[in-house]
Amino acid sequence: MTMDTLLGCAGLSAGYGSMAVVRELDLHVARGEVVALLGANGAGKTTTLLTLAGQLPPLAGTVLADGKPTKAPMHERCRTGLSFITEERSVIMGLTAKENLKLAGVPTAAATALFPELEPVLNRPAGLLSGGEQQMLTLARALARRPRALLADELSLGLAPIIVRRLLTALRQAADTDGVGVLLVEQHVRQALRFADRVYVLNRGRLVLEGPVADVQSQLGAIEAAYLAGAAAEPDRPEPTAALATPVAVPNGPAADTEKEQQDDERPPGGEQGSRVRLRQRLRPQRSRRDREAAGG
Numbered sequence: 001m002t003m004d005t006l007l008g009c010a011g012l013s014a015g016y017g018s019m020a021v022v023r024e025l026d027l028h029v030a031r032g033e034v035v036a037l038l039g040a041n042g043a044g045k046t047t048t049l050l051t052l053a054g055q056l057p058p059l060a061g062t063v064l065a066d067g068k069p070t071k072a073p074m075h076e077r078c079r080t081g082l083s084f085i086t087e088e089r090s091v092i093m094g095l096t097a098k099e100n101l102k103l104a105g106v107p108t109a110a111a112t113a114l115f116p117e118l119e120p121v122l123n124r125p126a127g128l129l130s131g132g133e134q135q136m137l138t139l140a141r142a143l144a145r146r147p148r149a150l151l152a153d154e155l156s157l158g159l160a161p162i163i164v165r166r167l168l169t170a171l172r173q174a175a176d177t178d179g180v181g182v183l184l185v186e187q188h189v190r191q192a193l194r195f196a197d198r199v200y201v202l203n204r205g206r207l208v209l210e211g212p213v214a215d216v217q218s219q220l221g222a223i224e225a226a227y228l229a230g231a232a233a234e235p236d237r238p239e240p241t242a243a244l245a246t247p248v249a250v251p252n253g254p255a256a257d258t259e260k261e262q263q264d265d266e267r268p269p270g271g272e273q274g275s276r277v278r279l280r281q282r283l284r285p286q287r288s289r290r291d292r293e294a295a296g297g
């Protein structure tokens with residue numbers, strides 16, 4: 001964690017009532033970073049976001065905002081630059097796109113600057129927009145308020161790959177140009193990894209893997225098999241209903257080369273900027289003693 005940490009947690013247990021569904025979680029998001037939080041259905045991703053946002057009180061451990069512990073509830077956190085896009089689609093269907101923006105105090109021009117696609121549909125009731133347009137509206141509304149940190153929970157659920165890419169591109173741009181720190185829960189794992197800097201993988205409420213995307217890429221097939229239960233090997237495949245009972249060791253070898261994966265190997269525009277990927281950090285399971293000593297721990 002650095003001075004740049006916008007959002008994070010240390011030793012966090014989170015859950016409902018007295019039942020922890022997330023345990024001993026350490027996670028952080030820095031300024032200008034896009035971080036993907038992955039895991040099978042029920043792994044605890046939404047619970048984590050709710051707790052980081054101040055919507056659920058932690059059962060143990062600390063939530064951090066700007067590097068400092070916070071217990072502030074969500075409405076206060078939102079005033080100081082947090083934006084949370086929840087799993088539920090939050091546009092008001094009976095109002096037009098323009099009215100939705102107005103209600104949120106967002107100038108139409110700010111929204112269409114982010115998503116010119118919204119221009120022709122501004123006067124249409126949000127309920128008559130496509131799923132993609134609704135989520136562009138949601139994202140425009142969130143980003144136009146210039147948050148410092150953005151939590152996005154399954155922004156692209158059920159949307160076509162081209163729309164998923166469009167939404168993730170907008171998040172990447174917000175991070176790159178405005179320094180927004182983004183924590184993204186995404187079922188489209190391969191798409192998310194094209195746009196993210198780092199990744200955390202949760203399995204049954206525990207962190208099983210973390211590292212820069214560059215390190216995770218080569219193990220993606222194995223990670224999916226072990227922890228994601230194939231949830232997003234293909235963009236439109238429905239989620240499995242249960243997580244794997246037992247975590248499986250992730251081998252270091254290259255991921256299985258299916259035709260699908262090879263197709264998926266193209267990079268996003270601008271993805272060649274190697275600077276985006278922090279290579280210093282290693283995946284936890286691969287950390288050597290020398291690394292740990294070098295890191296002073």
Ligand SMILES: Nc1ncnc2c1ncn2[C@@H]1O[C@H](COP(=O)(O)OP(=O)(O)O)[C@@H](O)[C@H]1O
Nearest residue numbers: 015016021039040041042043044045046047048
């Ligand atoms: N409101 C709730 N009350 C009790 N248990 C819940 C509640 N919401 C989620 N859970 C449980 O917490 C676990 C993690 O859920 P969740 O964080 O929604 O997972 P994910 O977002 O990774 O799919 C699941 O076992 C789920 O059944």
Ligand SMILES: [Mg+2]
Nearest residue numbers: 045046047087
């Ligand atoms: Mg969820």
